[in-house]
Structure formats: structure tokens, C-alpha cells
Amino acid sequence: xxxxxxxxxxxxxxxxxxxxxxxxxxxxxxxxxxxxxxxxxxxxxxxxxxxxxxxxxxxxxxxxxxxxxxxxxxxxxxxxxxxxxxxxxxxxxxxxxxxxxxxxxxxxxxxxxxxxxxxxxxxxxxxxxxxxxxxxxxxxxxxxxxxxxxxxxxxxxxxxxxxxxxxxxxxxxxxxxxxxxxxxxxxxxxxxxxxxxxxxxxxxxxxxxxxxxxxxxxxxxxxxxxxxxxxxxxxxxxxxxxxxxxxxxxxxxxxxxxxxxxxxxxxxxxxxxxxxxxxxxxxxxxxxxxxxxxxxxxxxxxxxxxxxxxxxxxxxxxxxxxxxxxxxxxxxxxxxxxxxxxxxxxxxxxxxxxxxxxxxxxxxxxxxxxxxxxxxxxxxxxxxxxxxxxxxxxxxxxxxxxxxxxxxxxxxxxxxxxxxxxxxxxxxxxxxxxxxxxxxxxxxxxxxxxxxxxxxxxxxxxxxxxxxxxxxxxxxxxxxxxxxxxxxxxxxxxxxxxxxxxxxxxxxxxxxxxxxxxxxxxxxxxxxxxxxxxxxxxxxxxxxxxxxxxxxxxxxxxxxxxxxxxxxxxxxxxxxxxxxxxxxxxxxxxxxxxxxxxxxxxxxxxxxxxxxxxxxxxxxxxxxxxxxxxxxxxxxxxxxxxxxxxxxxxxxxxxxxxxxxxxxxxxxxxxxxxxxxxxxxxxxxxxxxxxxxxxxxxxxxxxxxxxxxxxxxxxxxxxxxxxxxxxxxxxxxxxxxxxxxxxxxxxxxxxxxxxxxxxxxxxxxxxxxxxxxxxxxxxxxxxxxxxxxxxxxxxxxxxx
RNA sequence: GGCCCCAUAGGCUAAUGGUAGACCAUCUCGUUUACACCGAGCAGACCCAAGUUCGAUUCUUGGUGGGGCCACCA
Numbered sequence: 001x002x003x004x005x006x007x008x009x010x011x012x013x014x015x016x017x018x019x020x021x022x023x024x025x026x027x028x029x030x031x032x033x034x035x036x037x038x039x040x041x042x043x044x045x046x047x048x049x050x051x052x053x054x055x056x057x058x059x060x061x062x063x064x065x066x067x068x069x070x071x072x073x074x075x076x077x078x079x080x081x082x083x084x085x086x087x088x089x090x091x092x093x094x095x096x097x098x099x100x101x102x103x104x105x106x107x108x109x110x111x112x113x114x115x116x117x118x119x120x121x122x123x124x125x126x127x128x129x130x131x132x133x134x135x136x137x138x139x140x141x142x143x144x145x146x147x148x149x150x151x152x153x154x155x156x157x158x159x160x161x162x163x164x165x166x167x168x169x170x171x172x173x174x175x176x177x178x179x180x181x182x183x184x185x186x187x188x189x190x191x192x193x194x195x196x197x198x199x200x201x202x203x204x205x206x207x208x209x210x211x212x213x214x215x216x217x218x219x220x221x222x223x224x225x226x227x228x229x230x231x232x233x234x235x236x237x238x239x240x241x242x243x244x245x246x247x248x249x250x251x252x253x254x255x256x257x258x259x260x261x262x263x264x265x266x267x268x269x270x271x272x273x274x275x276x277x278x279x280x281x282x283x284x285x286x287x288x289x290x291x292x293x294x295x296x297x298x299x300x301x302x303x304x305x306x307x308x309x310x311x312x313x314x315x316x317x318x319x320x321x322x323x324x325x326x327x328x329x330x331x332x333x334x335x336x337x338x339x340x341x342x343x344x345x346x347x348x349x350x351x352x353x354x355x356x357x358x359x360x361x362x363x364x365x366x367x368x369x370x371x372x373x374x375x376x377x378x379x380x381x382x383x384x385x386x387x388x389x390x391x392x393x394x395x396x397x398x399x400x401x402x403x404x405x406x407x408x409x410x411x412x413x414x415x416x417x418x419x420x421x422x423x424x425x426x427x428x429x430x431x432x433x434x435x436x437x438x439x440x441x442x443x444x445x446x447x448x449x450x451x452x453x454x455x456x457x458x459x460x461x462x463x464x465x466x467x468x469x470x471x472x473x474x475x476x477x478x479x480x481x482x483x484x485x486x487x488x489x490x491x492x493x494x495x496x497x498x499x500x501x502x503x504x505x506x507x508x509x510x511x512x513x514x515x516x517x518x519x520x521x522x523x524x525x526x527x528x529x530x531x532x533x534x535x536x537x538x539x540x541x542x543x544x545x546x547x548x549x550x551x552x553x554x555x556x557x558x559x560x561x562x563x564x565x566x567x568x569x570x571x572x573x574x575x576x577x578x579x580x581x582x583x584x585x586x587x588x589x590x591x592x593x594x595x596x597x598x599x600x601x602x603x604x605x606x607x608x609x610x611x612x613x614x615x616x617x618x619x620x621x622x623x624x625x626x627x628x629x630x631x632x633x634x635x636x637x638x639x640x641x642x643x644x645x646x647x648x649x650x651x652x653x654x655x656x657x658x659x660x661x662x663x664x665x666x667x668x669x670x671x672x673x674x675x676x677x678x679x680x681x682x683x684x685x686x687x688x689x690x691x692x693x694x695x696x697x698x699x700x701x702x703x704x705x706x707x708x709x710x711x712x713x714x715x716x717x718x719x720x721x722x723x724x725x726x727x728x729x730x731x732x733x734x735x736x737x738x739x740x741x742x743x744x745x746x747x748x749x750x751x752x753x754x755x756x757x758x759x760x761x762x763x764x765x766x767x768x769x770x771x772x773x774x775x776x777x778x779x780x781x782x783x784x785x786x787x788x789x790x791x792x793x794x795x796x797x798x799x800x
Numbered sequence: 801g802g803c804c805c806c807a808u809a810g811g812c813u814a815a816u817g818g819u820a821g822a823c824c825a826u827c828u829c830g831u832u833u834a835c836a837c838c839g840a841g842c843a844g845a846c847c848c849a850a851g852u853u854c855g856a857u858u859c860u861u862g863g864u865g866g867g868g869c870c871a872c873c874a
Contacts, residue, residue: 389804501868533867578824584824654822661834662839
């Protein structure tokens, strides 16, 4: 191959070279560093839900993170001292599963300490660096030095302290009660971790005997027969009038249960008679409480039948169900089977139907303060506003206190021991935190109640949200040794941004904890983002194959283009991955590059001077620019990044590139002195303004252009810490500019219709009124339309 | 069953009590002092019904469709 055949050097904008370089520049120069010594500057702080690291950054992260970053960059340019920390969530089940899979280990074969160590090591070395790199590559402007993990020492300490404080406040209690239980994960789960799944099942009509009389009971769960404690019928149900108060014999198990009445027994459903087992479902539990029914446990925590079930003991739930059905058939006690489809509550992580298992669990008590919780939600500024309904509806629907204990080996332990003799609860001293009761000794030698010296450690760990709900505390604690700490420690953070799917998780729990601890909300504002859906309008999922990997998109289109796409939909709304926006974004980037190149080609003799007097059309254009700045600023203030983007984009393409540049071309080429200088001044100023307005959305291209052309004259190290453009509220737009553009487009139309080129020479006739309106700008109009002969009269375009 | 959001051209979206503005795609024409990742231009849309109104895409109610949350689910 000869030298002449070498690949020609790319002359356009090459994001593959620019973006990684700019990314390194930001990091090296610490452009996004939170100033911890300047206590004067107003702070704008972000509390972001830390992503669970279970692989690489995905589109879901990108969509929300990008939207937050638009705001972070805007606020920074607005002059705020922006606190934009970054955290990762890795103290829960997903991390446990990930590490077990990745390291091919079983957590049960290891001590808790060993496993936690392995988790932290694996996550820290193998997952977090890659994840953070992806986030940096997207241009997330976080201060990477302010970093936490929800399992690190600090988080463990804060989480345990929160537990102890709430316990001392009387907000936490431990009790034996039926809890939502996953027999696969072998842990209690919270209401919010449930998912509905439609399942095909069989509705069985089973015969109970009342003396010689048959009573038909319909059930989907015959395996719970041994746990049956009574039968309910509806008072109004005439069929069963005579049997109320009598006893019914449970088939196969031959024990008798009373027949009671309750409004919840629906005569329309099944036979109208329902068996109550403790605990088959939530209604059973409510009945148990209401009627003080005996508690019978048919299922063990690992999903097997108990000794109560006699010959079925040790079978799995499904096996026992099949066996019992078989035995009922043989005994001729099963008279009908009907296939039905009903929805079942399952554990969202593993899909296992949940059971209610009686066990000792820790709870945060909050059902008594529902009214307060609703009020606290009202004090937050919600963007968009309607998202508050989701919070309020959730609080209104709460039926359980918050069960915060989990029976998994990995997580933050309860800082609790129990007296072996009297069960007295011993909590750790605050100064010893974090502790692991399995390893550490209790803070006292003898039980204060019974003087016993033997203690049993609590081996459960706390639910991950018990910790994640404390991220504002964790973030503040990271800054404990800095000058700025006093300024932030008692103030709510400025904003939390997260997806609408976790309003009931993080937002709710965070508000609750902050209010209980400090009687204050954790932040002033909530910014709720929607989801990035697949191209088919459905949630991106591996199983659907509609996922798009951000790494691929960035490689092919660049981060700016991907961010541009993320700015398409309104705040809070879901977006079906609009591939066309990548094209639009890329075009805009190229156009910015070329327009800048053009502007500076013509500014070589400019030297940053301001003309004595601006040409009329230039002055008018600046007023338009002023209006643009005003509207874009307003939109960003309301977190309406999509409107902001739309406004800038339109102005840049249409007003600036297609019109203004064309208008001043001739003047710049042919004139000198103020006439030329006026155009140069406005080109410089308007291009800089456009770049600044675009900077929050497309940080890389705007930084590159700034560095090449503007840095020398403007002086700021980076466009992202330069000042946001000011606007003049008095900028009233006269009719001149609009009339000018109107005539221009009419001439262009005429040329198109005549199939002439845009710079074909013409003879132009304009009416008197238009000429008057155009005033001094007439010459510019003649230049841009390439008018060689001009006269007054009825509008006409003639070709020469 | 209760609640929330959405419904505009082929796709994605905007504004508005007086019938709608972009962008992508299509089509036509043009193209050399920034840009064929270009320019100019044509064509194309307010889910249905009732009500309020001089007038509704916009407000109200109901319906239909899509998304979500909650409850029920023997």
C-alpha cells in the first residue's frame, strides 16, 4: 500500500476521539468538584437513589441519570455550589445472588463475615469500576470523590444508629406474627416486594360433614385443610341458615371446626362457604385477629408441610396438594374440580408464591401516623405535581407496619442481642457502631433485668431500604470533616430524583425516616422521571429482547446524541426508545461543529471588539436571543429540560443557522468597519449563548467548541463552570425581524417553485408598507436574497 | 373494584376556547467562499359520544384504547 492510499484524515467532528478526551479533562481538572470550603456560595444538593450494581449501566439508569445531570449542570452554571455525590446500593439480595453466581459459592457454606467480605471485594473490584466508568462516559457530572456504598462501614454505622434511635423512640418493636414469607429465599418480604402473577389453578369442591349432612367448601389450597380452624358463611345466605353455630368435620383429618358468620364470606363465590386456615391468605389473617382463632401452622419456612399435616409431613406444598386431592378423590370427598385463572402474590425477585409464616420479626411502627405521613408528602415539591398522588394513595393503602428484618446472611445486622434467660433486648452503644452481634460482644456484662450473663445475638439483617432510606444522612456524613458540614447538616437536601416506580420505596421510606429522626423532610423537591421503554413501547427486558445497551449506543452515536435522546420526553413520562432522535442529535452536533467553524473563520480580525452601533437586523436578532435565554432558563428552573431542549434546538437551526448566518454572510464578506463588526459581535455572542444553553444537555460537543474557540477570550476553564447567560427582561421584539424572515421565505419559495438555486440573482419588488417596516434592514434583505434590482410595488420575484 | 397518567400526521412530539407548530421518514426542487450528517419547499394529524359555549382539539361527563399504582382473588 502506498502512502497516497492511506485513509484520509476525518475532517468533521469525531466524537469517538473527543468525548473520552473531554471526560478525562473534566476528571483531571476536577471541574465538578463540590466546594467544601466556601460556605458563602449557595448550595444545590442532589440525593440520588444509589443504583444496585448487578451488572453494567443500563438504559434505565441512563434515562434518569441523564435527566438529573441536565439539572446538575444547569445549576452549576447558574452559580450554585453543586453537591452531586454518587453511591451504589449493594447490601441486598441482588448482590448476594450476583456474588453467589459470579464466584460459584453458596452463602450458606460460609460464615457471614467471610461472605460479606467476598461480596464487598467482588463488587468493589469487578463491578463498581466498570459501572462508574459507564456513568462517566455518559457525562454524569458527579463529584466522584463523594462516594458511598450502602454496605460500607459508614452506611452500616448510620443504619444501625437509625435503628437504635427509632427503637429508643418506641417506633420499633419485635413481635411474633404471621409475615409475608418467601419459601425460596427463606426470608420475610415487604408488601412492596410483592408482585401479582396470573396463575392457572384448580378450584376444588370438597365435602365437609355436619353429622350426615354434606357441606361443600371450594378451595384452591386443599393442602391447608389440616390448618383449618373454622368455616365462614354469610349471615344473609339462606342455604346455610340452619348450620350456623354447628360444627363441621374436616375431611381426611377428622377434626371438627365451628361454623361462623362473616360479611367477607361471599355467597356468590364457590359454594358460599369458605374455610379459614391460619394462614392461607390475608383474609385468613384478618379473621384470625378478629375472632381470636387458634393458630395452626401447616407450612414450614422452607415450604414443606409440618407435623400437623400427618402423613403429608415433609412434602413440598405442591406435592402435598396433589396427594391430598388424590386422597380426597379416593374417599369420594372431592365432588368437583374447576380450572380457574387467578392472580397470586409472588415474591418479585424469584416468582415464588408467598406464604404467611409465623415468626419473630422487627417492625417499624407507622400505621398510627398515616395522616402525618400524608402531610409530610404534601410538603415536598413534586415535579411533576401529579406524582404526589402515588405517594398519598400508597400511604392510604398501608395495612402493615414495616417489617424490616430479613433472614438472609448478607446485609447490615441488627445491633441487638437478647438475654438468654429473660429475652431482654440489649442494643449496642452508639460509640461501638457498626457492630455485628455474631462477632461482637454486647455492651454490658450482665442483663439489667435478670442479671444473667448469657446473651444470644440477633442473626437477622435489616431490609435494604432501612439503609437506602438514609442516603441523605450518609451523604452529609461523608462531608463531616469539612468546613461546609455545619451549613448542610440540619438542612434538607435540595432535590431527590428517581423513577416513578420507586416512589413507594425510597421516597416514602426516606421521608418517613427523616421525619422520625429530625422532624424534617429529607429534601425540598422530588423530581420524578419516567422509564425508557423498548422500541415496542414495553418495558425493556432481556426476555423480550427489546433492550438497548447504552454502551452500544454510545459507541455508535456518542454520549451527546444519547443524552439528546433522553431530553426528548417530558419529565415523568415514559419514552419508547426513539431511535430517530439519535440521528437528530447527531445532526445537531455536526451542525454545531460546522456553524462554529464558520463563525470563527470569519472572526479572525474580530478581536473581541464591540461596534459603536449595532446594525438594525443584528440588534433585532439579539432581542430574539434574549427571549430564547429567558424561556430556556424558565424551563430549566421547572425541570422541563425537554422544553428547554426544544426551544434551543429550534432557535439554533432555524433562526441562527438557516436565517441569521445567511443574512450576515454578504456583509461579513464585503463590508468593513462597524457594519462588519456588528455582525461579528452578534455572531460571537449568539454562538456562545447557544453553546451555553445546550451545554447541560450535550456537554461534550459544547465543551470541545468552547475549548477551541472561546476559552481564550472568555477565560473560564470549562464551559460547564462558566456563567449561565443573562437575559434582558425588557427585550421587546419589533416586527422588523419577523417581517424580514417572512419576506425571505417568500423569496425562497419563489426560487424553489421556479426551480432556481437559492443564490440565483433576482429582481425584487416589495410593497410600500413592507419596505417601511424593513427600514434599514432592506440592504441585508437584498444581500441575503441576492437581489440585483429592487423596486417598490406589489410583491414580485423575477429572475435575471 | 378504587385511584393516577396518557390519547394530536406513517413514527415521536408542541401549543391553543376561534380547526394546529416542530422533528424523523416519504415526496419535489436546488446545491461549490460552515455543513450532501446540506438548503428550500409540497403533502400529511387533534380516539369516540354527549354536555357547557356564538364557537372545543383545548373545559365537563361518559365510553374506548394504552401505561402504572392499590385492593380483592376461599
